[in-house]
Amino acid sequence: MDASAKNPAVVLVSGGMDSAVVAAIAQERGFSVHALSVRYGQRHTSELDAADRVARALGAVEHKVVAVDLRNIGGSALTADIAVPEDGDGHVIGEGIPVTYVPARNTIMLSLALGWAEVIGSSDLFCGVNAVDYSGYPDCRPEFIEAFERLANVATKAGVEGTGFRVHAPLLHMSKAEIVREGLRLGVDFAQTVSCYQADAEGRACGHCDACRLRAEGFAAAGITDPTRYR
Secondary structure (H helix, E strand, C coil): CCHHHCEEEEEECCCCHHHHHHHHHHHHCCEEEEEEEEECCCCCCHHHHHHHHHHHHCCCCEEEEEECCHHHCCCCCCCCCCCCCEHHHCCCCCCCCCCCCCCCHHHHHHHHHHHHHHHHCCCEEECCCCCCCCCCCHHHCHHHHHHHHHHHCCCCHHHHHCCCCEEECCCCCCCHHHHHHHHHHCCCCHHHCCCCCCCCCCCCECCCEHHHHHHHHHHHHHCCCCCCCEC
């Protein structure tokens, strides 16, 4: 079937491993993937380069990058001059909300996806939030996804007059190891992805931040070699 004849879905693609797997899942479920990335003032843009590679590799119908400068409000190690936590500082992943939490980021990104979905006539949004092996962010929980879906269906013309919206978070209850295995089953090339919070301009990872640690642990638990390039 021609991709243009399939039901369209807006898929948030960050350039990381989780969103790459989500895009592949959406495609397997028969949707035409409209990939959306957000340039929000993050520490590096190599993840956006990765997002473009992922979108192309998975045959997305299009890949849109929207700019929202969250550095103007700061409040996060990813958008302000705050040190990114690393494995040597003694903090424990999942205990409390870390300084890498970006205030309202997932709400903003899903809102942008919702707006684009309404424009292209899509009823389906996909995102890669995960509530198992994650850093403790409040907007990665099932409660958030359920609440946003309710919001989407009362805050839009399509929600009130149309068929309504569904927010898909297929990785929500999966471990990182399970995500790795699912990606391999779907043919995702993880070497194209960038997960590190402070990757360099070439996309090489630090190997010490929470994102790097969670990724490495996931590949190790899956018994698969991690293709991450480290600086």
